[in-house]
Amino acid sequence: MSTAARTVTPTPAGETDDWWRDAVVYQIYPRSFADADGDGMGDLPGITDRLGALADLGVDAIWLSPFYRSPQADAGYDVADYREVDPLFGTLADFDALLARAHDLGLRVIVDLVPNHSSDRHRWFVDALAAAPGSPERDRYLFRDGLGPDGSEPPNNWQSVFGGPAWNRVAGPDGAPGQWYLHLFDPHQPDFNWDNAEVRTEFEAVLRFWLDRGVDGFRVDVAHGLVKQAGLPDFVADPALGTLGFAVPTAGDEDADEEDTVGAVGESDKGDGGDGDDKGDGGSSGAPAAEGVSHLGPMWDQDGIHEIYRDWRRVLDKYSPPRMLVAEAWVQPLTRLSRYVRSDEMHQAFNFDFLEAPWDAAVLRAVISRSLAVNTSVGATTTWVLSNHDVVRHPSRFGLAGGRWRGGIGADDPQPDAELGLRRGRAATLTMLALPGSAYLYQGEELGLPEHTTLPDSARQDPTWQRSGHTERGRDGCRVPIPWESAAPALGFSSTGKSWLPQPESFARLARDRQQDDPASTLSMYRTALRSRREHGLGRGTLSWVRDFGTDVVAFATQGVTVVTNLGRSPVALPPGGVLLASAALPGDGTLPPDTAVWIG
DSSP: OOOOOOOOOOOOSSOOTTGGGSOEEEEEOGGGTOBSSSSSSOOHHHHHHHHHHHHHHTOSEEEEOOOEEOOOTTTTOSOSEEEEEOTTTOOHHHHHHHHHHHHHTTOEEEEEEOOSBOOTTSHHHHHHHHSOTTOHHHHTBTEEOOBSTTSOBOSSOOBOTTSSBSEEEEEOTTSSEEEEEEOSSOTTSOBBOTTSHHHHHHHHHHHHHHHHHTOOEEEETTTTOSSOOTTOOOOOOOTTBOTTSOBOOOGGGSOTTSOSEEEOOOGGGOOOOOOSOOSSSOGGGOOOGGGGSOSSOTTSOOTTHHHHHHHHHHHHTTSSSOOEEEEOOOOSSHHHHGGGGSTTSOSEEBOHHHHHOOSOHHHHHHHHHHHHHHHHTTTOOOEEESOOTTSOOHHHHTTSTTOOOSSOOOTTSOOOOHHHHHHHHHHHHHHHHHSSSEEEEETTGGGTOOOOTTOOGGGOOOHHHHHTTSSSOOSGGGOSOOOSOTTSGGGGTBTTSOOSSOOOGGGGGGOHHHHTTOTTSHHHHHHHHHHHHHHHTGGGOEEEEOOSSOTTEEEEEETTEEEEEEOSSSOEEOOSSOEEEESSOOOSSSEEOTTEEEEEO
């Protein structure tokens, strides 16, 4: 634990108390953003040096993926000390300098929190291994006796998200095989026991540690996983579920025309936050009972999790100016997800139904309409996202038949159509940035970066690659260091040319310096879109569907702007008005080409 003095830096001026409701947040994956010391690994000083570029881009906040002390078994999501910076990334003083610089530039700072599991090098887990079964030390985690006469079988049939069983057996003091511990991810990431009061107390203290330093919020990793079903029963497979308990996207089954007008809500429309009843009946979301039942298995989205987040919200509400929580919760249906953002729990939850949606107008309308209606029912805005550090980058996803969004893409796999993917990716971005609510961008998407789909398998570091028996390439392809200068070593990522993952040659022509002054570049489109979004107040608007363009078009009006996205194969007529922004050059004949979006004012 650090003994460094706490440093509170000023927060950006001129923001409203509920700034998160329409904020555009830029995700930084520290390993791959900028390397200041030339060792090939991105770091906090490198981020600080490049923050001016993000202020120029026009985002409101940054989210930092984990930078805590860690053995890096899962790229920092295996935390050994929640109050220290890993030497790979710098020091606490470097973090304070980053925070101060960001606030000086008007950028808020959100940090990642990993509460489902720790590293197996965390002092608590080291103590647990040295302690006896049934001890207080072991009760901080989920240790269980094995099945069978000699305890040689795992306690249940749960599988790890990264492949293989979700249980690891440990040896007793005499070296004989002993108990098993649960790890829903890598074996180096043992799951905490959130029924243990000490675990709850510790994480509230961790929240206060970073809040006292001046952070503006937390992105909560695996927010739906902390509480497990009592008794840890076997997972019973369901045709709608994968082997891990993840639901298959069903957005196309929703009613796309449920409401004509949906959107952001004001204070008077906010839900009451629920009455503490988490019996799976939809809570304060007002959902029918059938929709209030989780589609996930016994390891995910248990009702008891909401008590934890109410406690956390009480911690955050004591700080001024207001701080926020955003959930990474892979939860379906949307009525279940909305429970995480009731007025006394989290402020935001990523909309993964939107991220998963294929290039299909009916599905997209359905997801947007349903998302806005469900979130409005609990007084929350919707948090839109297209890419992050765990999924295939959306320009590659939209250029690939079938739209694969998880598992990575290798050199031997079918390759995306890069031109088509970027065209659709730009159109999807313009659509997203016009929607009411908040939006999250993943580093490099403003450059139109694709997935690195030809990354050598020998360079892969994601534990998914090994634990899946080399059947899933993993997430390394979206985590490759981003390009800053086309002619510089490592494309400006590192002064020495070192890079922890190799960059593809195609990144050189997408480097920021190549795009900076090109009005047709993806970077210019993002800058213009963010400026126009702010000028028109699009994040605080309401949405009215426009039905004049046929089934292959998504069109809506908001804040005096009409947004039209053509997902079909034929041009459509543009509506009257001046073109504020288009995702691609328009032909000048009054039509909108396929795979193109436009803002009309």
